[in-house]
Amino acid sequence: MPQRRRDDQTAVTAEYAFFLAETRGLRFALDYLENCHVSCDILIRAIEQPAKRRRLERRRVPRND
Numbered sequence: 001m002p003q004r005r006r007d008d009q010t011a012v013t014a015e016y017a018f019f020l021a022e023t024r025g026l027r028f029a030l031d032y033l034e035n036c037h038v039s040c041d042i043l044i045r046a047i048e049q050p051a052k053r054r055r056l057e058r059r060r061v062p063r064n065d
Contacts, residue, residue, distance in 0.1 A: 014042045021047065 013036050021029035021043060033040050 010038055010042075013038050014046075017043050018046055 013033065017029040017033045017038075020032055026043075026047070029043055030040050033043060
């Protein structure tokens, strides 16, 4: 499951970058994402379209992991 682990790490990194954008500024958060080798598009989309940002998404049908 290396792909799943990578996705989880990316999600945590993106959430922390969003926190950094709110507390320290957008430029600081974008630099953080760049240093973590995560696409900056994640943060830019979350800021431009906050209604589409998924928070604590719950699946209707749970996965069989």
